[in-house]
Amino acid sequence: MSDRASQVQEKNDFEVTTLSNGESPAQRLSALLSADMAQVDSEIIARMQSDVPLIPKLAGYLISAGGKRIRPLLTLAATRLFDSETQRPYPLAAAVEFIHTATLLHDDVVDGSEERRGKAPANLVFGNQASVLVGDFLFSRAFQQMVGDGSLDVLRILSTASAVIAEGEVLQLSAQGNIDLTMDAYFKVIAAKTAALFEAACEIGPVITEQKASEIDALRRYGYHLGMAFQIADDVLDYNADRAKLGKAIGDDFREGKLTAPVILALQNASSEEKAFWKKTMQSLKQEEGDLARALDILNAHDSLNSGLAIAKDFANKAVQDLETCPDSALKTLMQELALYTVYRDA
Amino acid sequence: MSDRASQVQEKNDFEVTTLSNGESPAQRLSALLSADMAQVDSEIIARMQSDVPLIPKLAGYLISAGGKRIRPLLTLAATRLFDSETQRPYPLAAAVEFIHTATLLHDDVVDGSEERRGKAPANLVFGNQASVLVGDFLFSRAFQQMVGDGSLDVLRILSTASAVIAEGEVLQLSAQGNIDLTMDAYFKVIAAKTAALFEAACEIGPVITEQKASEIDALRRYGYHLGMAFQIADDVLDYNADRAKLGKAIGDDFREGKLTAPVILALQNASSEEKAFWKKTMQSLKQEEGDLARALDILNAHDSLNSGLAIAKDFANKAVQDLETCPDSALKTLMQELALYTVYRDA
Numbered sequence: 001m002s003d004r005a006s007q008v009q010e011k012n013d014f015e016v017t018t019l020s021n022g023e024s025p026a027q028r029l030s031a032l033l034s035a036d037m038a039q040v041d042s043e044i045i046a047r048m049q050s051d052v053p054l055i056p057k058l059a060g061y062l063i064s065a066g067g068k069r070i071r072p073l074l075t076l077a078a079t080r081l082f083d084s085e086t087q088r089p090y091p092l093a094a095a096v097e098f099i100h101t102a103t104l105l106h107d108d109v110v111d112g113s114e115e116r117r118g119k120a121p122a123n124l125v126f127g128n129q130a131s132v133l134v135g136d137f138l139f140s141r142a143f144q145q146m147v148g149d150g151s152l153d154v155l156r157i158l159s160t161a162s163a164v165i166a167e168g169e170v171l172q173l174s175a176q177g178n179i180d181l182t183m184d185a186y187f188k189v190i191a192a193k194t195a196a197l198f199e200a201a202c203e204i205g206p207v208i209t210e211q212k213a214s215e216i217d218a219l220r221r222y223g224y225h226l227g228m229a230f231q232i233a234d235d236v237l238d239y240n241a242d243r244a245k246l247g248k249a250i251g252d253d254f255r256e257g258k259l260t261a262p263v264i265l266a267l268q269n270a271s272s273e274e275k276a277f278w279k280k281t282m283q284s285l286k287q288e289e290g291d292l293a294r295a296l297d298i299l300n301a302h303d304s305l306n307s308g309l310a311i312a313k314d315f316a317n318k319a320v321q322d323l324e325t326c327p328d329s330a331l332k333t334l335m336q337e338l339a340l341y342t343v344y345r346d347a
Numbered sequence: 348m349s350d351r352a353s354q355v356q357e358k359n360d361f362e363v364t365t366l367s368n369g370e371s372p373a374q375r376l377s378a379l380l381s382a383d384m385a386q387v388d389s390e391i392i393a394r395m396q397s398d399v400p401l402i403p404k405l406a407g408y409l410i411s412a413g414g415k416r417i418r419p420l421l422t423l424a425a426t427r428l429f430d431s432e433t434q435r436p437y438p439l440a441a442a443v444e445f446i447h448t449a450t451l452l453h454d455d456v457v458d459g460s461e462e463r464r465g466k467a468p469a470n471l472v473f474g475n476q477a478s479v480l481v482g483d484f485l486f487s488r489a490f491q492q493m494v495g496d497g498s499l500d501v502l503r504i505l506s507t508a509s510a511v512i513a514e515g516e517v518l519q520l521s522a523q524g525n526i527d528l529t530m531d532a533y534f535k536v537i538a539a540k541t542a543a544l545f546e547a548a549c550e551i552g553p554v555i556t557e558q559k560a561s562e563i564d565a566l567r568r569y570g571y572h573l574g575m576a577f578q579i580a581d582d583v584l585d586y587n588a589d590r591a592k593l594g595k596a597i598g599d600d601f602r603e604g605k606l607t608a609p610v611i612l613a614l615q616n617a618s619s620e621e622k623a624f625w626k627k628t629m630q631s632l633k634q635e636e637g638d639l640a641r642a643l644d645i646l647n648a649h650d651s652l653n654s655g656l657a658i659a660k661d662f663a664n665k666a667v668q669d670l671e672t673c674p675d676s677a678l679k680t681l682m683q684e685l686a687l688y689t690v691y692r693d694a
Binding site for chain 1: 399479502506509510
C-alpha cells in the first residue's frame, strides 16, 4: 500500500481497501462505468461538431487533452446509484462536460495561464478570440442538450450552477491580490467557481431517476463537499515542490496574485516581515527570481500545505458521510473512496 | 419629409407615412409599447443584480449605455401583435437582451474595438477578464429567465440561436482577412451572428401566445429578414464618411480586416491595382496613413455603399412582406416601417 493510501487509512474512519492495485478510485469508477462513459464520449464527440471547422478543432484539442472527465463521471455514477438502465444521463453528462470545458476556455483567456493538463492552453494555440467564442458555442450546446432531454428541473439546476460559476469567477477576479482575504471568503469563491458544478453534476442523477428529496439532497451535498475537497487539494498542489520535481508547473496562483488556502493560512500567523513579502509579491505583483522558493519556504515553516490538506480532508469526509443513507453498492463505495482520494491525488 | 424618408417612399411600394414628425419607427414603437418596455427594463435591472458588485456595475455600464433595446422591443411587439394582456414576454425579452449584451461583451474582447455606442467598450474600462466573465453571467441569467417561464419551445429557440451566434462569430473570425470571401459566405456569417437573434426574438411572440405554425413562421422570417437588413446597413454605415463628419468612428471593419458587403462588392469589379490595395490593407493588415480615405474613394468609385444599401433594402422589403398575412394593426404597420427604416438609420 502506498504512503498516501496508508495516510488515508490512518486518518479516516472510512477504509480504502483497493488502492493496492495501483489504480485510483477515479480510474476504477471509470472502469466500472466504462460502457456508459463510452456512450458519453460518443455524445461529446457528436455534439461538438459544427460546419465551422475551427469549432471541433479547438473543442477537440481541449476535450481530448487527457482530462479525467470527472464531472460527467459523477453524473453517470449518481444516476447508476439508483437506475441501471436509463440512457438519460448521456446527453446530460455531455452537457456538464461542455459547461466545464467552456469555463476552462474562458478561464484560460482570463488567467493567461501557461499550462493546462500539461499542454499549452487553447488560447495560446488558437488565440483568445477563438477560445472565448468556442466556449460560448459549447455553453450553448450544453443548453441544447438539456432542452433535448426536456427536464426543466435539470435546466434549472444547470443554468443556476452556470450563473453561480460566473459569479465565483468574477468574485475571484475581484479578490485578486487581496492579502486580507479570509478563509470564509475563499470558501465562498471556490464553492461558486468549482463546487457548484460538482454539486449540479451529482444532483442530476437522483433528479432524472425521480428519487425522493432526501436522496436528491444527499447527492447534492456529496457533490458540494467533493468539489470543495477537490479545489482545496488542487490549490495545495499548486505549491507542491514534489510536483515541480516531476517537471510540472507550480506557483501559477502565486504568480497571478490569486490567494488560496495555503497562503491564507500562512498569513494567519505571519510575521510582519512575511506579511510584507506576501504584500509585495501577491498584492503588488512585484516578483523577483527566488520569490517562489521563498514562498514555499514560508508555507513549509507554517505547515500550511498540510493544514490546507487537512481542511480538504474534512470536506472529503463529509462527502463520504453524505452517501451513508444511500443503498449500499460497490458503486457507492467507490464514490466514497473517490472523495477521499481526491485529497491525495498528485496531478 | 427628410431626404432619407423620401428615398424610402420612392424606392419602396410600402409607404412610410409618419417620418415627418422626426421620430424613427423604433422610437415610435418604443413609445407605443412604453408601459411594456418599462416592465422589461425593471426585469433587466432586477435580474442583472448579484452579490458580486462588479457584475451589476459592468452589466449596467453596457446596458444603460443608450442602447436601443431593439431585440427585446421586437419580442414585445411580436407578442402584442397577438395578445395585449400576457406578461410572459417580460422575462423573455430581458433574456434576449442579456444574450445580446453577453455577445457584445465577448465581441468587444474579441475585436478589441475602441468604441461601442460612442462610449469606450466595457473591456477597456473593466478589463477583458471581467468582460468575459460578466458575459458568461448574463448568458446564464438569460437561461434562468427562460427556465422561470417554463417553455421548452422558447428554451429550444434561444439555445439554438445562441449556438448559431457563436458559430457565426467563429466563422467571421476564420474569414478575417480573406479577400476572396463571397457575398454568399458573408450572408452566412451575418445570418448567424446577427439575424439568428432577431429571428429568435420575434419567433418567441407567436410561440408564447400559442399561434398557429404559419404565424410563427411569418414572425421568424420577419426577424430574419430584418436582422439581415440591419447588419448589412450597419456594415455600410461603417464606411459612411458623413458619419465621420459627425465625429463618429468609421472604418472599424477595415482596420480589423473584416470583409463586409461594401468591400466584397467593390472587389467584384476591382482593377488589379485595387485588388492589391485590399490585399495589402485587409489581408496582410499593412495599413498606413491615408489608406482608409483611399478605401472610401474606391468604394465610392464602385458605388458600393449604395449597392450594399440596395441589398439591405431587398431584405427589408421581404420583412415587410412577411407580416402581410398577420392581422392589420397600428403595431404591424410600425413593425413594417421599422424594417424599412433600419436601412436608413444613421447610427
